[in-house]
Amino acid sequence: MYLFDADSVVVSTAVELLRVHQPASAEDPSCGGCGEPAPCAVATNAMQIRSAANLAAGFGEP
Ligand SMILES: [Zn+2]
Secondary structure, X not given: OOOOOOOXXXXXXXXXXXXXXXXXXXXXXXXXXXXXXXXXXXXXXXXXXXXXXXXXXXXXXX
8 A cells, every 4th residue: 555656647747846846056045946945845745755656666566
């Protein structure tokens, strides 16, 4: 039983969002995707989805 299939579009979308929503630079900690202080809400949600998928993968195929 798991929340997200690692191959699902939900997870691939989350990974893509996470790639875009990163701090702009070390000097500018605002999100490069939306300008909110990083980690922004989008990145936070995406990280939670990704970690749930990673957890599911750990209990899946060997
Ligand atoms: Zn963002």
